Amino acid sequence: MLEIKNVTVKFGGLTAVKNMSMTIEKGKIHSLIGPNGAGKTTLFNVITGVVKPVSGEVIFQGKNLLKVKPEEIIYKGITRTFQNLQLFNFLNVYENIYSGIVHNFNGDIIQLINGKSKSFEKDIRDKILGIAELLGIKNRLSSYPTQLSYGILKRIEIARAIVSEPKIILFDEPAAGLNTEETNEIEDIFKLINKKREITILLVEHDMSLVMNISDKITVMSFGEKIAEGTPDEIANNEEVIKVYLGENENA
Template identity: 40%
Template sequence: MHSASPLLETNNLTKAFKGLVALQNHSMRVEAGELIGVIGPNGSGKSTLFNVISGFLAPTSGSVQLLGQEIGGLEPAKIARLGIARTFQGTRLFKELSVLENVRVSAQLREPINLAQALFGGMNLQARAIDSAALELLHLVKLEKRLHDKAGSLPYGDQRRLEIARALASRPKLLMLDEPAAGLDSSETQALLELIRLIRDQYKVAVIVIEHDMDLIMNLCERIQVLAYGNTIGQGTPGEVQANPKVREAYLGASEEAAA
């Protein structure tokens, strides 16, 4: 962490699907422990950005670096093991697995194990350590009473928090949350905001949040980046972004009109 490289840095990152450029010349720097927001109207390239960083999509051009190491185009599992965890729009839990198992499955295999270990030994050696870490996380997201329920049977808000716990279980340096507040009511959103702050403070992770909920973004994030049609049209502190005329025009203005 004492090196000059930031935790995450993208440089001129571009992703095109055939003719459509979903993300263009994207550049961002995220330092360890920062809370970053990414906002923008639908189709602005936010999810594409997450998909490229997490390795789900390979970049068309440009670079993504984690602590100075190029990770653009690596396999998702590799990137996850290097320290980037994410959640998905609308959750993507293993619904047939229990709450505890969902967290354990992500805490496992951080260190690649060989076949003999996988089959015969070693499989329970890690288990104790994994379980205590998993229980701690489930406490944090207030699911400690539902350890053995199937994930699919939880209410929606609980599933959201479980997905965050699952992402944290791999001990990431960077946590990316894709619309974590979608479908939550205002008190749940407030609880989520406090949870994300707590996670940052307790686990020293940087967090990037994609969100449409402006209250959450403006209250939570230290820096915000605004995308529209794949381009970065503004960035800065919440105050700076709100004062940026381009942003107001492209995004806030549009939503005020929509609200009116």
């Protein structure tokens, strides 16, 4: 579904990503792990078009993503969340989720000309209510972000990401700042949106129990390069991974 081929990214003299390749298969939960500074977020930025690699290719459903403008990536069915929450505090929860809707303008204009905007509006409302129900935030729709716990805000962010009906979502450290209970909730939500909404997930995350529990496949990066790839079991027992990452994580 999404293929990263020999991607290299440089920031001045620093090579942040070096000849990186990985393939994310449709319907899977694929995690990308590695120490801070390994190049994980930079790779997300390449996929979403905000960072241009010096070489390499990114192919999504047979199309070269590097030719797509960053603001148009979302029309291809790719969304992401950020390391820091980016919700609007002046909008309520319903409106925040609504802000994730991507309009297919051709479709909209035809709807309006035919006087169907009312049913179109209802479709959107039903869609938002359905997602809010799925994520357990239906009773928070009229609250404002500043009134809610961090765990709930994370769910709102996920709701906003899936309201555009993406084919794949890139999550950058979604469990950062969450307690164990909230992390377990996020784990359930990922399983739900993966299975029920058939959304492929690419996950960057430091919480190893979350990664090991939900990943079909794990890719490990260190200093911009891929050092290992495999199932959770294979990665947990890979000596180099333990040396450069998992060991360090245990001591932390």
